């Protein structure tokens with residue numbers, strides 16, 4: 001088993017309860033998606049590195065509240081234990097339009113069904129920092145190839161700073177990025193319209209953790 005998969009197999013519940021619940025990442029994401037209109041009726045959304053499914057959980061709730069119908073949700077992740085928690089949530093009778101699969105973002109060609117393409121929106125939250133820096137362009141190009149021509153990719157990724165060096169790099173073994181560095185990565189991976197966004201009040205503390213980047217080809 002690969003190291004990242006081992007890490008997340010061991011820390012599945014801890015990650016969900018500490019990062020998503022205690023540090024307020026889930027609430028910060030909720031506020032962000034409530035504020036922006038990424039959701040539209042009948043679109044197709046992919047959560048790349050979906051883990052326990054926090055993004056899809058939030059999006060399905062917002063879609064329900066806003067009465068947006070016909071949205072199809074897809075997710076993939078490297079770690080079966082994370083997907084198992086997601087599956088548990090889905091099986092409690094939540095949205096039926098959710099499909100997920102175990103896959104590595106670097107091997108999407110071999111591991112995803114051929115009809116997983118033409119996405120209107122691809123979200124990747126706290127996953128791309130686990131890809132070795134010399135392979136992140138390949139990972140983003142792989143995701144880009146699944147987007148519709150005018151589709152949007154939305155990336156949440158760890159920032160380089162002292163706190164994150166202690167918390168994320170040493171503890172969670174993830175990479176960190178400077179603003180210009182991640183922007184260049186996106187340009188090299190075929191994206192042109194790149195916009196940096198922020199977590200919103202009262203979840204500003206999450207802006208110490210990471211960047212939110214919206215990009216189109």
Ligand SMILES: C[S@@+](CC[C@H](N)C(=O)[O-])C[C@H]1O[C@@H](n2cnc3c(N)ncnc32)[C@H](O)[C@@H]1O
Pocket residue numbers: 004005008020048049050051052053054055076077078079082103104105106124125126127130131
């Ligand atoms: C910090 S968790 C984030 C999970 C979820 N996106 C969230 O926001 O809560 C990182 C996730 O990335 C997944 N991951 C790491 N490397 C991956 C890869 N090469 N392909 C797919 N998923 C990967 C891990 O299995 C883990 O579930």
